[in-house]
Amino acid sequence: MPYEVQGVVARGKGEAVTLETVVVPDPGPGEAVVNVQACGVCHTDLHYREGGINDEFPFLLGHEAAGVVEAVGEGVTEVAPGDYVILNWRAVCGQCRACLRGRPWYCFNTHNAVQKMSLADGTVLSPALGIGAFAEKTLVAAGQCTKVDQAAAPAVAGLLGCGVMAGLGAAINTGGVTRGDSVAVIGCGGVGNAAILGSNLAGARTIIAVDVDDRKLDWARRFGATHTVNSREADAVAAIRDLTGGFGADVVIEAVGRPETYKQAFYARDLAGTVVLVGVPTPEMTLELPLLDVFGRGGALKSSWYGDCLPSRDFPMLIDLYLQGRLDLDGFVSETIALDQVEEAFGKMHRGEVLRSVVVL
Ligand SMILES: NC(=O)c1ccc[n+]([C@@H]2O[C@H](COP(=O)([O-])OP(=O)(O)OC[C@H]3O[C@@H](n4cnc5c(N)ncnc54)[C@H](O)[C@@H]3O)[C@@H](O)[C@H]2O)c1
Numbered sequence: 001m002p003y004e005v006q007g008v009v010a011r012g013k014g015e016a017v018t019l020e021t022v023v024v025p026d027p028g029p030g031e032a033v034v035n036v037q038a039c040g041v042c043h044t045d046l047h048y049r050e051g052g053i054n055d056e057f058p059f060l061l062g063h064e065a066a067g068v069v070e071a072v073g074e075g076v077t078e079v080a081p082g083d084y085v086i087l088n089w090r091a092v093c094g095q096c097r098a099c100l101r102g103r104p105w106y107c108f109n110t111h112n113a114v115q116k117m118s119l120a121d122g123t124v125l126s127p128a129l130g131i132g133a134f135a136e137k138t139l140v141a142a143g144q145c146t147k148v149d150q151a152a153a154p155a156v157a158g159l160l161g162c163g164v165m166a167g168l169g170a171a172i173n174t175g176g177v178t179r180g181d182s183v184a185v186i187g188c189g190g191v192g193n194a195a196i197l198g199s200n201l202a203g204a205r206t207i208i209a210v211d212v213d214d215r216k217l218d219w220a221r222r223f224g225a226t227h228t229v230n231s232r233e234a235d236a237v238a239a240i241r242d243l244t245g246g247f248g249a250d251v252v253i254e255a256v257g258r259p260e261t262y263k264q265a266f267y268a269r270d271l272a273g274t275v276v277l278v279g280v281p282t283p284e285m286t287l288e289l290p291l292l293d294v295f296g297r298g299g300a301l302k303s304s305w306y307g308d309c310l311p312s313r314d315f316p317m318l319i320d321l322y323l324q325g326r327l328d329l330d331g332f333v334s335e336t337i338a339l340d341q342v343e344e345a346f347g348k349m350h351r352g353e354v355l356r357s358v359v360v361l
């Protein structure tokens with residue numbers, strides 16, 4: 001019997017989201033139905049609502065979630081009913097070129113549930129990032145469920161499902177930040193602050209937070225920034241160089257997604273250093289750099305998809321570090337809200353008042 005639940009739906013471009021009855025099918029082969037316990041409000045949900053991702057309205061929003069598996073379909077062995085899981089939006093296939101090269105975090109063929117969730121009148125829903133977790137239950141591919149220690153509260157655990165993992169991973173996976181490094185992070189929203197926390201965890205010696213908003217810089221100090229720069233008041237590149245003996249940082253993480261901040265990252269990096277782009281640009285943006293500088297400055301220019309994480313490896317490990325008091329994930333939960341408050345949360349996010357609003361069910 002399909003389930004009927006309440007879910008947050010974006011019906012059209014720019015329209016306020018509404019709470020609707022959502023029909024969730026029983027899980028088919030390789031699928032799982034999850035009782036969602038918490039789901040964070042991410043910028044990408046707002047991008048979907050604004051029509052910035054694609055036109056496949058209506059969307060069932062929400063993708064940063066934790067919950068308990070309710071039922072699994074035929075052939076599912078990785079999770080079972082009752083398991084406490086974080087949902088991920090990159091379930092690796094194990095068979096594509098990247099997986100076969102032994103680099104599954106780059107998987108080129110990640111997958112979602114095959115069946116569709118729908119509105120009560122049969123209209124098919126597009127789940128955000130193949131998840132759709134602003135709902136009491138959701139249908140996903142079983143590989144999108146990663147089991148973690150249930151001692152971590154859902155509002156905190158779910159954060160690893162998107163933005164916080166992207167930021168932590170940009171530092172510790174893509175950037176390879178290690179003990180003694182100097183790091184600069186440009187843009188200190190949820191993602192940038194997670195990159196600061198990841199750099200702190202990895203033992204970076206100098207962590208410079210750059211933002212245009214002093215409130216974000218205050219949060220950055222909590223997560224381990226050793227210095228802060230308001231780039232409305234000071235030149236970001238000059239300030240980062242000043243704070244690193246005149247040379248620039250070993251690793252610079254761009255967590256805004258704009259050409260001008262990418263250029264700052266490029267020039268604020270020491271010779272042979274690494275730039276990590278984790279901010280997501282829009283299609284019309286282009287970048288112009290002297291090719292001689294690209295060559296002459298050496299090092300690595302990298303992008304970070306989902307923090308180059310491997311959910312099965314990273315989620316349980318990070319939850320354990322959190323439970324041991326070594327990873328401040330609580331600091332990202334600015335407020336907990338109900339399912340019918342997502343629209344208000346979009347406003348707070350837009351005004352920069354929160355790192356994360358988290359729907360708790
Ligand atoms: N790579 C991934 O897998 C992945 C995953 C999730 C989110 N993201 C992307 O990461 C980016 C950040 O996400 P977020 O949730 O932290 O968003 P956010 O809006 O909370 O944070 C962006 C921050 O950048 C700051 N900022 C804006 N313009 C700036 C400038 N010119 N100089 C310095 N700081 C500036 C803002 O004040 C804000 O603090 C977005 O582009 C988002 O789409 C990427």
Ligand SMILES: [Zn+2]
Pocket residue numbers: 092093094095096097098099100104107108109110
């Ligand atoms: Zn693959």
Ligand SMILES: [Zn+2]
Pocket residue numbers: 042043044045063064162163
């Ligand atoms: Zn997200």
